[in-house]
Amino acid sequence: MNRGNFSPFEIKMRAAGVMEAAIGAFRHNYEALCREETGLIPEEAIRPAEGLAVFEPGEGGFDPALLAQTVVIKLNGGLGTSMGLQKVKSVLEVRPGVAFLDLIVRQVKSLREASGAPVRLLLMNSFSTSEDTLGYLSKYSADGFATASEVELMQNQVPKIDEASLAPAECPANPSLEWCPPGHGDLYPALVGSGWLDRLLADGVKYAFVSNSDNLGAVLEPGLLKHFADSGAPFLMEVTRRTPADRKGGHLAVRRDNQRLLLREVAQCPDSDLDAFQDIDKHQYFNTNSIWLRLDLLKARLEEGGGVLPLPMIRNRKTVDPRDKNSTPVIQLEVAMGAAIECFEGAQAIEVPRSRFAPVKSTADLFALRSSAYEVGGDGRVELAGTRQGVPPVVKLDDSYKLVDAIEGLGTPCLVGCEEVAVTGPLVFADGVVLKGKVSFKSPEGSPRTVPAGTYQDGEF
Known part of the structure; x- marks a missing residue:
């Protein structure tokens, strides 16, 4: 194969039933890789984000009409492998008999009861978490939370890339190792390719609140919804102040050439700029990975881009078998959901209390x-x-x-x-x-x- 030929990837992905929108997104990143783009964002190209609006709990008010136009989306594709789990992390118990998933359902049911509005819930599952999640939710069948057609948005999978040839990686002994998750930036092609974006818009759903299922502080806050709706912005990122514990986490900044907000992850920072990256007094805000989307404006932006949001590519070097460091070196291409802040004219960020960022990572x-x-x-x-x-x-x-x-x-x-x-x-x-x-x-x-x-x-x- 010619180095940089995308056809084998396209054939492989179609054969595996990968959505066309996800194939287009992967093509965008693969072509960037072949152009030897690094995805790096040097310090000289950005300036610190400053003067953001600050949200305090209790602000904004409670508007049932807005809640009726809103979907809660939880990123639920991760296994708790770092904590020894072989199942989806969101079935971990917080209290006896009460798991993360129970709390998520309670939150949405509470909003429904308080507003009288049919607040929607979608769980973005992966192939690894779908069965566990839907099995656990079967007890909520009477509430409409139990089946894939009601609550599931399926994450895509993309091929690993042979580092030497830039061809699809091969692992005949275990073909499942030839695939990897594309990162939570897959939210956008998954919404389009699954049909959920059009389905939600047809049902009058205009706003989406998206957060990680293991961040138990991230609850749909009616006041924040009101702020977002009133702003008219297409995209809103929740950020909070960095502390010494957050020095290695991605931070918010402004690109100097177009004045747009952007998200810079440590993998996108040149080694020579790491000191500036970790300067929490200079770059004060980090992304909580909770965002708000205007779904109608997302659809328009996708159509403008031929079905693809041009998210910055993150290149990860691994081995095809992560347990065997002597196996074939591969490249895994990922995209971050929050990086879409740079794709929208007029995107905004808002500082929220640290209490809205309470992830369970350990x-x-x-x-x-x-x-x-x-x-x-x-x-x-x-x-x-x-x-x-x-x-x-x-x-x-x-x-x-x-x-x-x-x-x-x-x-x-x-x-x-x-x-x-x-x-x-x-x-x-x-x-x-x-x-x-x-x-x-x-x-x-x-x-x-x-x-x-x-x-x-x-x-x-």
């Missing part, structure tokens, strides 16, 4: 979430306890607690007054343990140590 996050530091409402909202004043406890668990199974027997101490807790070694917190201030617990290797009921404050125990 067992430490889950341990904190399961504690009394967080309150779970009947409406599905997860919020920090009132006395915490918006500051979550910092949880540090050693590597022996990396997997979910390892924290199941750890216990759930009260963390309402806890600033930081560190746990090293096998430990069990008995019922009635209250932690305050900054505390740490160490246990020698061997049998677990039990921490008896009582209050532990500021110190090592």
Whole structure:
């Protein structure tokens, strides 16, 4: 094959039933790869984003007519493999018998009851998460949340690229390894290719709120919806202030040549600019991966681009078998959903409270979430306890607690007054343990140590 020939990819993707919109999007990125575009955004090409509008809870008001025109879309394509799960992360329990998915359904049902409007829910599943998700939701069949035709937006898959030849990667021993997810920027071709975009517009749905299913702070906020609708903007990104913990995460900026907002990920930053990238005083805002879309304007923009949003390509170098570093080197092309902010004239960003960004990426996050530091409402909202004043406890668990199974027997101490807790070694917190201030617990290797009921404050125990 000629290096850079797209035909083999097109044939392979069509044979696998990949949507035409996704083939077009992949072609756009593949051609950029062949032109040896790096996708890098140097510091000299941008300036910091400044002076953004700030949203405070309670602003904007509650408008049932707007809610009737809105769909909630949750990105639900990830497995919890980093925490030892072999199933979709959103079936993890926050409270006994209450998983992420239960809270998402509660949130939408609550909005329906409060507004009398048929607020829609879509879950963007992957081939890895579809069966688990729909199986779990079967208990909500009476509410219209249980079948693919009601709630599922299927994520595409794209071929891995042989790094040496730029041909489709091959793995005859396990052909499934020849494919990879295209990143959450696949939202746009998936909406078009599945028919959901036209279906929603035909039903009078004009606005979409999109967020990660593992970000339990990301709830459709009627006041934010009102702000977005009043702005007339085609696209709104929720951002919040970067902290030292966010130095490696993508940040918002403004491109100097056209003054459009853009999102720069660390993979798009030249090595020489990493210090500026990580300067949280200069680049103050990071993307929470919660966005608002005007679906009619999205359709118009897609038509303008021949069915493709020209999202910046992110190039990832891997091996075809990620467990075998000696297998064929490949390139995986991904796109980020938030990067679409640069594709729309008049796109905006808004600073939101940090409480709207509460992702569960580790067992430490889950341990904190399961504690009394967080309150779970009947409406599905997860919020920090009132006395915490918006500051979550910092949880540090050693590597022996990396997997979910390892924290199941750890216990759930009260963390309402806890600033930081560190746990090293096998430990069990008995019922009635209250932690305050900054505390740490160490246990020698061997049998677990039990921490008896009582209050532990500021110190090592």
